[in-house]
Amino acid sequence: MSQQKDQAGLTETERDFVRNTWELVRQDVPGNGSDLFLRLFDENPEYQALFKAFKSVPKAELRYNKRFVAHVTNVMYTLSMIVDNIDETEVLVEMLTKMADNHRRHKSTVQMFVNLKTSLFGLLTDKLGPNVMTADAVNAWDKTYSVIVSPSRLLFPGGDHKIRQVHCGDSTSFAVTTEGLVFGWGRNDGHQLGHNRPDPVFGPLLVEGLHSIHTVCPAPPNNTYFMTENGLLYFSGKYVATDGQVLFHRRPALIET
DSSP, rough: OOOOOOOSBHHHHHHHHHHHHHHHHHOOOOOOHHHHHHHHHHHHHGGGGGTTTTTSSSSSGGGGGGHHHHHHHHHHHHHHHHHHHTHHHHHHHHHHHHHHHHHHHTTHHHHHHHHHHHHHHHHHHHHOTTTTOHHHHHHHHHHHHHHHHHHHHHHSSTTSSSSEEEOOOOSSSEEEEEEEEEEEEEEESSTOOSSSSSEEEEEEEEEETTEEEEEEEETTTEEEEEEETTTOOEEEEEEEESOOOOOEEEEEEOOOO
């Protein structure tokens, strides 16, 4: 019998694979974090120069450098929080969006996250062995990492679109591209994302039917306004009709003036 998947596309068994394997790794956070980044630098030698705090430290001395250890420990704790909240949809969306935006400001690229995945999966396999990192465990991690990196594919340089603006509301995020398209993700219980679906969205998803958008105005907790370049205003989310009924615009609807 097939198992029910959560909103991230993971079954309970797959979430257990991720939790259980990561529990073994976090028994030595500084050590395994150091191993991860030393592996990343071995596989991508140019990356060390991107970290001002320890770019000039000889690689053989990095493991003993306090700034290096502090950084890798912080990364490992971030990964631990993601794993711990893998079934807490709203928390996970908020964490991943902030993480992606922070790395975007530091000029990270999608390819860097792809290369980090290679280093991470190599570390997990070497540390835990093939009896723990089975094909099913690797598949579970592959799905999890796809969720982790999904906001980055839109927000980072080298991603699928060039971003002109990013707007954040109460557990929602929207990105407006240079072509005037809108991508939205986050909490969606009031249809505020305009995707015609009530479930949360983990990564950037195109808001269909909108073109030439100039700006987006999230109006917490359950509304969003979209204004076009020529001044038309669209609305999605929860509203109260004149007869008192609570209704929803599941997709952006033009506000007639």
